[in-house]
Amino acid sequence: MSEPLIELKGVSKSFGQNPILDRVDLTVNRGEAIAIIGPSGTGKSTILRIMCGLLAPDEGEIYIRGQKRERLLEDAEDPIGISLVFQQAALFDSLTVEENVGFALFRRSKLPRHEICELVNQKLDMVGLAGTGKRYPAELSGGMRKRVSLARAIITDPDDPRGSPEVLLYDEPTAGLDPIASTITEDIIRQLKGLKGGCGAYVVVTHQDSTIRRTADRVIFLYQGKIHWDGSVHDIDTTDNPWLRQFFSGSVEGPIHIAG
Structure with a gap:
């Protein structure tokens, strides 16, 4: 097997006196489509933020394509592109869709405006939002806003040698969406993996x-x-793992204890 894109070794994280992650080992390999699941408040979003370099662990090591990460993303770039799609879309209400998607390129690249707009239109087309560039976030549905944030996550400067992001991290990409909007978003997440201009692997919380x-x-x-189960999606319905069985059944009886 080729070298993992992302590898967490013994990663721990606490906020104040509240331990969130406890010596977690986790790898993300090229081509993988991973879902991290579990009850609320168990560290799922924290793992994403550690993976993308927005948050430092208290203990443990992070390797990005075999290189140990010594600093946060704001201090040093990783050898691969890693993009995080936030749960609440995090769009600028005062900017158009076009300006939101191309925000980083408008600010940092040397590309002329018309080229950035062409790139924006390509990404909007990839997420099923062709022709929406001049609209504002307030004019879009919740599902459309989430897809705008997805387009923003995959747009890159063609002069950047890293090119498209190798890994996309999704934090609750379908939370609050109706079933049809969820299906559209889920299909796009699948389609972008391995697609030119998409990503090489992804992790979904x-x-x-x-x-x-x-x-x-x-x-x-x-x-x-802690990780209590790591397996194939096809094994969800046949495993006898008590944590997984309780989670998918919604039972209040079992090893998972939620404060009432």
Whole structure:
């Protein structure tokens, strides 16, 4: 097997006196489609932020394509592109869709405006939003806003030698969406992997059953900062793992204890 794109070794993280991750080992390989699941407050979003370099662990090591990460993303770039798609879309209300998607290129690249606009239109077309560039976020549905944030995550400067992001990280990409909007988003997440201008692998944090089953090949169950199951999505319904069985059944009886 080729070298992992991302590797976490013994990663721990606490916020104050509250431990969130407890010596987690996790790898993301090229071509993988991973879902991280588990009850709320168990560290799923924290893992994404550590993976993309927005948050430093208290203990442990992070390797990006075999290179140990010594600093946060703001201090040093990784050898591969890693993009995070935020749960709430995080768009600028005062900017158009075009300006939101091309924001980083408008600010940092030396590309002429018309070339950036062409790139923006290509990415909007890839996420099923062709022709929306002049609209504002307030004119879009929740599902459309999430797809705008996805387009923003995959746009890159063609002069950047890293090119398109190798890894996309999705934080609850279908939360709050109706079933049809969820299906559209799930299909786009799948289609972008391996597509030119898309990504080489992705990790999805989600609670939604359809998103787990439609977007993931590998499922990781996280509870109380530890990985309790790591297996194929096809094994979800046959495993006797008590944490997974309780999670998918919604039972209040089992090893998962949620404060009422």
